[in-house]
Amino acid sequence: xxxxxxxxxxxxxxxxxxKQFLFTGLFFLLMGGLMAMIIRWQLAYPFKAIPLIxxxxxxxxxxxxxxxxxxxxxxxxxxxxxxxxxxPILIGAFGNFLIPLQIGARDMAFPKLNRLSFWLMIPSxxxxxxxxxxxxxxxxxxxxxxPPLSSLLTPNGGQILWIASLALAGLSxxxxxxxxxxxxxxxxxxxxxxxxxxxTMWGLxxxxxxxxxFVPVVAITLVxxxxxxIAGTSFFSAGPLAxxxxxxxxxxxxxxxxxxxxxxxxxxxxxxxxxxxxxxxFSRKPAFGYTSTVISMGIISVLSGVVxxxxxxxxxxxxxxxxxxxxxxxxxxxxxxxFFLNWLGTLSKGSIRFTVPMHFCLxxxxxxxxxxxxGIFNASQAIDIYIHDTxxxxxxxxxxxxxxxxxxxxxxxxxxxxKMFGRLTNVFLGKLHFWLTLITLSYVFFGMFLLGTGGxxxxxxxxxxxxxxxxxQPLNIKISWVAFLLGASQxxxxxxxxxxxxxxxxxSNNPWQAATLEWTTSSPPPHDNFETIPTVYHGPFEYSxxxxxxxxxxxxxxxxxxxxS
Amino acid sequence: MNTDxxxxxxxxxxxxxxxxxxxxxxxxxxxxxxITAYIVLRFGSSMxxxxxxxxxxxxxxxxxxxxxxxxxxxxxxxxxxIASGNAKKFIFHLLWTISLGSLFLGIQxxxxxxxxxxxxxxxxxxxxxxxxxxxxxxxxxxxIGILLMIFLLIQTFRNVYTVSDHNPVHVxxxxxxxxxxxxxxxxxxxxxx
Numbered sequence: 001x002x003x004x005x006x007x008x009x010x011x012x013x014x015x016x017x018x019k020q021f022l023f024t025g026l027f028f029l030l031m032g033g034l035m036a037m038i039i040r041w042q043l044a045y046p047f048k049a050i051p052l053i054x055x056x057x058x059x060x061x062x063x064x065x066x067x068x069x070x071x072x073x074x075x076x077x078x079x080x081x082x083x084x085x086x087x088p089i090l091i092g093a094f095g096n097f098l099i100p101l102q103i104g105a106r107d108m109a110f111p112k113l114n115r116l117s118f119w120l121m122i123p124s125x126x127x128x129x130x131x132x133x134x135x136x137x138x139x140x141x142x143x144x145x146x147p148p149l150s151s152l153l154t155p156n157g158g159q160i161l162w163i164a165s166l167a168l169a170g171l172s173x174x175x176x177x178x179x180x181x182x183x184x185x186x187x188x189x190x191x192x193x194x195x196x197x198x199x200t201m202w203g204l205x206x207x208x209x210x211x212x213x214f215v216p217v218v219a220i221t222l223v224x225x226x227x228x229x230i231a232g233t234s235f236f237s238a239g240p241l242a243x244x245x246x247x248x249x250x251x252x253x254x255x256x257x258x259x260x261x262x263x264x265x266x267x268x269x270x271x272x273x274x275x276x277x278x279x280x281x282f283s284r285k286p287a288f289g290y291t292s293t294v295i296s297m298g299i300i301s302v303l304s305g306v307v308x309x310x311x312x313x314x315x316x317x318x319x320x321x322x323x324x325x326x327x328x329x330x331x332x333x334x335x336x337x338x339f340f341l342n343w344l345g346t347l348s349k350g351s352i353r354f355t356v357p358m359h360f361c362l363x364x365x366x367x368x369x370x371x372x373x374x375g376i377f378n379a380s381q382a383i384d385i386y387i388h389d390t391x392x393x394x395x396x397x398x399x400x401x402x403x404x405x406x407x408x409x410x411x412x413x414x415x416x417x418x419k420m421f422g423r424l425t426n427v428f429l430g431k432l433h434f435w436l437t438l439i440t441l442s443y444v445f446f447g448m449f450l451l452g453t454g455g456x457x458x459x460x461x462x463x464x465x466x467x468x469x470x471x472x473q474p475l476n477i478k479i480s481w482v483a484f485l486l487g488a489s490q491x492x493x494x495x496x497x498x499x500x501x502x503x504x505x506x507x508s509n510n511p512w513q514a515a516t517l518e519w520t521t522s523s524p525p526p527h528d529n530f531e532t533i534p535t536v537y538h539g540p541f542e543y544s545x546x547x548x549x550x551x552x553x554x555x556x557x558x559x560x561x562x563x564x565s
Numbered sequence: 566m567n568t569d570x571x572x573x574x575x576x577x578x579x580x581x582x583x584x585x586x587x588x589x590x591x592x593x594x595x596x597x598x599x600i601t602a603y604i605v606l607r608f609g610s611s612m613x614x615x616x617x618x619x620x621x622x623x624x625x626x627x628x629x630x631x632x633x634x635x636x637x638x639x640x641x642x643x644x645x646x647i648a649s650g651n652a653k654k655f656i657f658h659l660l661w662t663i664s665l666g667s668l669f670l671g672i673q674x675x676x677x678x679x680x681x682x683x684x685x686x687x688x689x690x691x692x693x694x695x696x697x698x699x700x701x702x703x704x705x706x707x708x709i710g711i712l713l714m715i716f717l718l719i720q721t722f723r724n725v726y727t728v729s730d731h732n733p734v735h736v737x738x739x740x741x742x743x744x745x746x747x748x749x750x751x752x753x754x755x756x757x758x
Contacts, residue, residue, distance in 0.1 A: 181587045212590055246691025255598060
């Protein structure tokens with residue numbers, strides 16, 4: 001018992017903590033996915049009993065979802081996916097596991113703070129799960145939780161627990177950001193200059209900086225929302241139901257989206273970094289335009305702080321203010337194109353190795369192109385009048401999040417699984433998982449662009465009550481069935497993951513022949529990562545140099561002198 | 566555990582300084598959000614300060630400001646004490662800092678009670694909401710600072726700190742200076758505008 005406590009509960013080893021984040025993240029990915037299945041059932045067959053699990057989840061109505069249950073499901077689906085699935089997987093798990101290894105350190109700068117970071121997620125998760133069981137049920141006001149709905153018009157218990165849960169998750173993220181920034185700035189191995197770091201590190205670094213700046217904003221905003229709810233303050237409350245005068249409802253939206261927009265870049269930056277690296281490794285070519293990728297990701301990070309009101313075009317802000325945000329939002333597409341084209345440049349004339357992680361990287365290129373391009377439609381104030389709060393937006397952010405970020409996460413998991421667990425995953429299952437996921441999600445979310453253009457609104461429990469939406473119902477049904485297939489396909493991943501954990505072929509130090517530092521040590525690494533702290537001689541992209549003879553790559557720790565012929 | 570390239574004391578000091586700086590950055594963003602909310606609510610409202618609102622005690626709070634700012638001078642002296650190995654100097658000045666910080670909190674509590682008695686509370690419109698939340702969060706941070714300093718005292722009595730290794734003192738001192746700087750902004754925006 002004592003050694004279990006020491007090894008798991010009290011461990012300050014970044015690799016252990018990283019794996020803990022991974023397992024909790026994957027668990028919540030499943031939970032969030034289950035909620036998506038419920039949402040899709042409801043939209044296809046409004047208020048019909050949900051098969052298999054309906055009677056278990058909603059016994060009062062014999063397996064039928066009540067409208068407020070639908071709102072809860074939508075709210076929690078978003079909340080869980082953003083804060084309890086993607087954040088723990090990409091930032092908590094891969095940030096923690098990779099940063100010390102890829103920069104050549106023995107652990108994070110503040111290992112005990114790291115421990116606290118994961119511990120905070122436990123009460124945070126429990127509070128969120130508990131919110132389903134209190135009187136009035138879970139939070140219902142969407143993951144964005146706008147007042148006055150979230151402060152004056154929904155039941156108390158669930159909303160308060162939701163706020164408390166997110167506050168704790170926010171503290172966990174802030175602690176992590178302090179750790180990641182300090183570690184990357186201060187603990188790089190000799191020779192590991194900032195511009196010799198893998199792009200994965202840059203992605204995680206920018207993410208940590210954005211987290212440090214903007215998570216405190218949402219944390220205090222949620223506190224103010226809580227005060228409006230329980231202490232009778234009027235930060236965001238106005239109108240006849242408000243406890244007192246002077247509040248402004250739009251203030252919440254500004255404060256929330258000041259965080260909310262950088263948050264979506266926080267979620268995707270690690271994936272961009274990871275894909276940039278993996279494309280290079282599996283094309284056996286240097287990452288094309290490394291410096292311009294670093295700079296463009298940096299510019300996007302800065303710009304992400306000045307575009308927030310594009311989420312608020314129809315909210316009542318002045319058109320002139322909206323115009324400013326429209327211009328800044330359009331600007332983001334420029335650096336985005338730079339690193340996107342750099343990906344294509346990396347691939348061009350490369351010796352492509354079609355490994356499972358590479359499948360997900362190539363898939364990400366496709367889905368991110370679609371997601372990113374539809375962002376431009378949303379960015380236009382004029383077009384947004386028609387598509388705001390429709391399924392067009394839902395399609396857009398699912399292509400960029402549920403497709404791109406998710407593919408980045410899968411690529412990362414399949415790629416670093418050998419390093420984390422010392423075993424290889426099953427290749428056939430991995431490729432099947434990829435193809436089924438790519439095809440089904442492309443159908444589902446592209447279908448949503450069509451729904452949105454047809455006028456279907458977000459967050460409605462029953463589209464069939466609207467005459468003008470009735471003709472879209474067959475499409476809704478098709479989307480739902482393909483979505484069920486998408487959900488079922490993830491079981492391939494679950495099976496592969498757990499089977500490989502116990503029965504997978506044992507992995508060597510470097511099954512991918514990659515040049516970054518984590519592959520110079522064993523799979524899995526020893527407790528203090530490296531026998532001796534490595535010395536780095538060059539960047540991580542020494543692949544396919546013409547003078548290389550028996551192998552087509554050079555680890556960062558191997559000296560490189562170009563031999564003159 | 567390999568001790569090659571082990572991190573030097575000098576490096577450890579820089580590492581904890583960088584960590585505290587990043588953390589203070591996050592705190593600065595939190596207070597910036599509160600001040601932003603205050604500015605938006607105040608200048609977007611015609612009903613900000615109804616005639617019946619009790620007036621804020623400018624004189625007493627100005628004195629309180631001087632008290633808090635001088636506590637910063639004392640923690641600075643305390644730091645110099647430990648850096649030169651003078652534990653007595655360290656403890657003496659740290660006790661002064663704690664006392665002045667506690668006095669600040671005491672006067673704040675007194676002012677809060679008086680204002681509530683006169684009819685200003687969290688529910689008194691946006692002004693009441695902002696006033697108590699802003700001063701409340703600042704006061705909470707002062708309290709945390711005092712608790713941190715008491716922790717430093719306890720560690721000193723256990724002879725934990727040396728001339729070359731006293732990073733917690735350095736880091737708590739940074740935190741305390743930050744809390745003072747935040748007060749200057751809070752005081753100026755609430756009382757002087």
